[in-house]
Amino acid sequence: QTVVTQEPALxxxxxxxxxxxxxxxxxxxxxxxxxxxFQQKPxxxxxxxxxxxxxxxxxxxxxxxxxxxxxxxxxxxxxxxxEDEADYYCLLYxxxxxFWVFGGGTKLTVL
Amino acid sequence: xxxxxxxxxxxxxxxxxxTLTCNFSGFSFTTSGMGVGWTRQPPGKALEWLAxxxxxxxxxxxxxxxxxxxxxxxxxxxxxILTLTSMEPSDTATYFCTHRRGSGRLDSWGPGTLVTVSS
Numbered sequence: 001q002t003v004v005t006q007e008p009a010l011x012x013x014x015x016x017x018x019x020x021x022x023x024x025x026x027x028x029x030x031x032x033x034x035x036x037x038f039q040q041k042p043x044x045x046x047x048x049x050x051x052x053x054x055x056x057x058x059x060x061x062x063x064x065x066x067x068x069x070x071x072x073x074x075x076x077x078x079x080x081x082x083e084d085e086a087d088y089y090c091l092l093y094x095x096x097x098x099f100w101v102f103g104g105g106t107k108l109t110v111l
Numbered sequence: 112x113x114x115x116x117x118x119x120x121x122x123x124x125x126x127x128x129x130t131l132t133c134n135f136s137g138f139s140f141t142t143s144g145m146g147v148g149w150t151r152q153p154p155g156k157a158l159e160w161l162a163x164x165x166x167x168x169x170x171x172x173x174x175x176x177x178x179x180x181x182x183x184x185x186x187x188x189x190x191x192i193l194t195l196t197s198m199e200p201s202d203t204a205t206y207f208c209t210h211r212r213g214s215g216r217l218d219s220w221g222p223g224t225l226v227t228v229s230s
Contacts, residue, residue: 034215051216
């Protein structure tokens, strides 16, 4: 069974920088996984932030950036704002089997 | 602007079949690369990808649920329909409809609909 792993929880101070990672049980995450990142606040549907590893949607604040580092997909939030406190999910595409898998999510606390 | 809205039963009994409808607007399902999918989220838990259907009728499913899932589209009525058979309490979740562009970009979500399975 394919598993996508994220940090369960992270804490960051306002104005700081935090990195969230997304790893695949199958090995290195590359551009072929088309990693997507989503933000979800309580009682709301997820909101798309990043697609195809690096690309922001038109509504995504510039402080959010996506990359591939050390075999993982990475979401970096620079200059964290209090409103960034939320759950963050990554989504990976497994091209050989034509299916997608979400990570378990990271609860980001801004404190 | 793309909008999606889910509709369906709020309560099901075990072993019943769930049928959910996603009504969408703001894009044409005849455009190459367009897709509509479903994701669910049990209360307090993580997201789980379920299925997607594309403009060319290609369908893809979560392998662990493949035997129970079916996704179809009604382009003329701007709808995508998901069925999940043999529902159990563990299928209790909020079910979200999503919009895709190709394989790499999931950009829009519906508000979700909570489905509870209980006897």
